[in-house]
Amino acid sequence: xxxxxxxxIARHLSPRVSRALGGxxxxxxxxxxxxxxxxxxxxxxxxxxxxxxxxxxxxxxQAALDDPAAxxxxxxxxxxxxxxxxxxxRLIRAVKRLADEEQTPGRFLLTGSTDFLSVPTISESLxxxxxxxxxxxxxxxxxxxxxxxxxERWMSGDSPPGAPRPGSSxxxxxxxxxxxxxxxxxxxxxxxxxDLRAGWFESYIETVVGxxxxxxxxxxxSTALAPLLRWTAAQTSQELNLTAASRRLAISQPTxxxxxxxxxxxxxxxxxxxWSRNLSARAIRRPKLHIADTGLAAHxxxxxxxxxxxxxxxxxxMLAESFxxxxxxxxxxxxxxxxxxxxxxxxxxEADIILETPDGSxxxxxxxxxxxxxxRAADHLRxxxxxxxxxxxxxxxxxxxxxxxxHDLSLGDRISMxxxxxxxxx
Numbered sequence: 001x002x003x004x005x006x007x008x009i010a011r012h013l014s015p016r017v018s019r020a021l022g023g024x025x026x027x028x029x030x031x032x033x034x035x036x037x038x039x040x041x042x043x044x045x046x047x048x049x050x051x052x053x054x055x056x057x058x059x060x061x062q063a064a065l066d067d068p069a070a071x072x073x074x075x076x077x078x079x080x081x082x083x084x085x086x087x088x089x090r091l092i093r094a095v096k097r098l099a100d101e102e103q104t105p106g107r108f109l110l111t112g113s114t115d116f117l118s119v120p121t122i123s124e125s126l127x128x129x130x131x132x133x134x135x136x137x138x139x140x141x142x143x144x145x146x147x148x149x150x151x152e153r154w155m156s157g158d159s160p161p162g163a164p165r166p167g168s169s170x171x172x173x174x175x176x177x178x179x180x181x182x183x184x185x186x187x188x189x190x191x192x193x194x195d196l197r198a199g200w201f202e203s204y205i206e207t208v209v210g211x212x213x214x215x216x217x218x219x220x221x222s223t224a225l226a227p228l229l230r231w232t233a234a235q236t237s238q239e240l241n242l243t244a245a246s247r248r249l250a251i252s253q254p255t256x257x258x259x260x261x262x263x264x265x266x267x268x269x270x271x272x273x274x275w276s277r278n279l280s281a282r283a284i285r286r287p288k289l290h291i292a293d294t295g296l297a298a299h300x301x302x303x304x305x306x307x308x309x310x311x312x313x314x315x316x317x318m319l320a321e322s323f324x325x326x327x328x329x330x331x332x333x334x335x336x337x338x339x340x341x342x343x344x345x346x347x348x349x350e351a352d353i354i355l356e357t358p359d360g361s362x363x364x365x366x367x368x369x370x371x372x373x374x375x376r377a378a379d380h381l382r383x384x385x386x387x388x389x390x391x392x393x394x395x396x397x398x399x400x401x402x403x404x405x406x407h408d409l410s411l412g413d414r415i416s417m418x419x420x421x422x423x424x425x426x
Contacts (some may be wrong), residue, residue: 184295
């Protein structure tokens with residue numbers, strides 16, 4: 001049984017936000033609703049002797065709309081302004097003007113529940129003045145109390161596969177993984193009893209889809225947004241097929257593209273672009289689509305841990321892959337190591353996840369919802385290793401089959417098998 005969390009969980013992004021305020025005039029912290037932005041922004045501002053205000057408070061929002069410069073000048077800095085998208089372009093232009101007048105770092109910490117660069121009511125990007133940072137829902141590494149994102153050591157090779165280490169956590173069962181998948185990483189969900197979680201997810205969807213998107217976008221058929229989100233959940237970890245979505249929902253492909261852009265803008269979905277280093281002229285270049293939290297995806301699919309464990313379940317493998325993608329993406333946003341996420345597929349081979357660092361180093365991952373995958377599960381990784389060794393010697397750092405069993409072992413020549421939990425326990 002996966003325990004509920006109690007108390008405050010330290011966020012890996014927190015010290016990076018504080019450091020950014022030491023060098024940038026403006027820091028923009030954006031991310032999904034209920035991911036913890038308010039708590040983080042308040043703590044960072046208070047530690048620095050600053051102030052926190054929220055534009056979800058109606059009088060504060062009205063003050064921001066009436067005279068944004070006066071509001072922004074009235075408080076000790078750094079001034080954390082929560083949900084800035086509600087006040088639109090006029091507030092951001094006032095931020096720009098004040099930041100330019102007094103070019104000292106740490107003036108403003110702005111937060112928003114919509115991708116800052118995608119808000120149509122905000123034309124000013126604060127380019128050259130602001131550091132944009134994304135806060136995700138909780139990673140398993142944060143929940144486990146890791147001091148920093150383990151993916152940093154994982155990618156550097158400081159945590160190679162091998163025999164279980166003394167004092168390491170007991171292995172997780174497939175049921176444990178099924179429960180983790182169905183809970184997800186929203187902090188409030190992790191604090192709720194199981195029987196209240198469905199109501200939370202229902203209200204969350206209604207707020208984000210029914211209010212946030214329709215308030216910001218010119219949505220002519222807003223009733224299609226919720227069905228599109230459910231369709232996306234059913235397709236999580238699959239390649240994006242616009243034709244199928246258009247046919248299923250009876251809306252045009254341009255409308256599907258526009259609505260998917262909005263689901264991405266409010267951080268409900270994410271895409272893994274197709275990766276290629278000219279390995280094959282037949283590479284399929286459609287992105288893979290993932291729901292950005294598997295707890296939300298499981299709710300949309302109406303499934304739970306027991307149903308996922310059924311031998312006939314088709315959702316377990318899909319959700320397991322999205323769970324791993326989400327964990328890596330969450331750690332990557334807080335990591336000092338720049339990591340890009342991709343997927344690879346051609347007519348005969350595929351890799352669920354490709355991790356690439358700026359120096360061109362590549363780590364390939366296969367995800368298996370099995371406790372005892374066959375060594376042949378690594379065949380595609382071996383092919384990719386051999387191809388890269390030919391066309392880009394030294395680029396292939398490793399291939400890893402992540403699974404739900406106990407085995408942590410080498411399969412030879414940079415290929416290994418590891419438990420999924422090694423993402424947050426190494």
